[in-house]
Amino acid sequence: MTTASLHHIVHKSPDAPPEGAPLLLLLHGYGANEENLLGLAPHLDTRLICVSARAPYALDFGGFAWFNIEIGAEGVRFAFAEAEEPLVQVLSLVDALRQELRPARIFIAGFSQGASMALAAALKRPRDFAGVIALSGLCCPEMLPQDTASVQGLKIFMSHGRFDPVIPIVQARASRDLLLPLGLDLLYKEYDMPHAIAQPCLEDLDAWLRARLDTP
Numbered sequence: 001m002t003t004a005s006l007h008h009i010v011h012k013s014p015d016a017p018p019e020g021a022p023l024l025l026l027l028h029g030y031g032a033n034e035e036n037l038l039g040l041a042p043h044l045d046t047r048l049i050c051v052s053a054r055a056p057y058a059l060d061f062g063g064f065a066w067f068n069i070e071i072g073a074e075g076v077r078f079a080f081a082e083a084e085e086p087l088v089q090v091l092s093l094v095d096a097l098r099q100e101l102r103p104a105r106i107f108i109a110g111f112s113q114g115a116s117m118a119l120a121a122a123l124k125r126p127r128d129f130a131g132v133i134a135l136s137g138l139c140c141p142e143m144l145p146q147d148t149a150s151v152q153g154l155k156i157f158m159s160h161g162r163f164d165p166v167i168p169i170v171q172a173r174a175s176r177d178l179l180l181p182l183g184l185d186l187l188y189k190e191y192d193m194p195h196a197i198a199q200p201c202l203e204d205l206d207a208w209l210r211a212r213l214d215t216p
Contacts, residue, residue: 006093008053009034010101015046022130022213023103025094026052029112029136031063037111043202045210049101053093055114056086066117075171078113080142083120090121094128107209109133112167112195119143123151131155131212133205136195138167139175144182152183157208159201161193 012021024044026037034054041050055064067082094106108129110118115137122132123145134156145151156179160172169190176188187208191201 005096006053006056006089007034008051008093009038011038011041011050011052013041013046013048016049017047020102020104021049022047022105022107023049023051023097023101024107024109024209025090025097025118026050027066027090027108027110027114027117028052028055028064029110029114030065030069031059031061032111033064037109037114040109040197040202044206045213047213048107048209049103051097051101053090056089066113069113071166075168076138076166078116078138078140080116080120080140083117087117087120087124090117091125091128094121094125105130107131107133107212109135110137111135111197112137116140116143119156122154122156126151126154129154131157131209133209134158135197135201135205136160136164136167136172137175138171139178141178144178148182153185154182155185155212156187157205158186158188159197159205160190161195161198162190163193164195166195 028036034052038052055066057065066086070077108118115134119134120143122129162169
């Protein structure tokens with residue numbers, strides 16, 4: 001298994017603290033690339049260093065993926081075992097960024113397939129993350145920790161569109177229901193949007209992040 005660092009780009013606002021700035025690691029969705037979610041950076045707290053990673057698997061039609069997916073009548077299906085190696089790479093990148101940038105805290109965020117990766121990373125190593133942002137993604141039973149006590153209090157912002165044609169809202173609600181018994185600090189919100197990040201969602205996400213940045 002390789003733990004080669006994922007290709008990534010860094011966005012640092014001039015307003016970010018010179019030392020100990022909080023870091024937000026961004027994981028894009030299926031068929032996108034590392035530039036996709038970096039567009040969120042100007043809309044978020046300027047104290048953040050935003051790092052956007054590229055998934056390891058190139059797709060024939062362009063873009064990149066964390067793992068294979070199948071889309072059927074009931075929504076998206078995937079074998080989470082395929083994500084185990086990319087998950088190792090994400091956590092390796094987290095370790096490298098901690099050494100290189102020395103952030104005070106690390107948040108991890110993802111959209112769609114990237115949301116599943118963000119959740120999986122935080123559920124596997126909850127002490128590494130100050131919070132998790134899962135936008136229009138899924139959680140599956142294989143992602144849940146055996147030691148549920150280790151994830152109690154983990155801060156999660158989870159959002160989904162009621163009109164999502166890719167991952168139906170019923171799948172998002174099932175993902176929420178998987179997470180609820182774990183004792184997480186979970187904020188789950190639904191919006192009148194498709195498979196996207198609408199302005200009300202972005203505003204709530206920004207407020208959620210600011211509240212955590214303002215809390216020692």
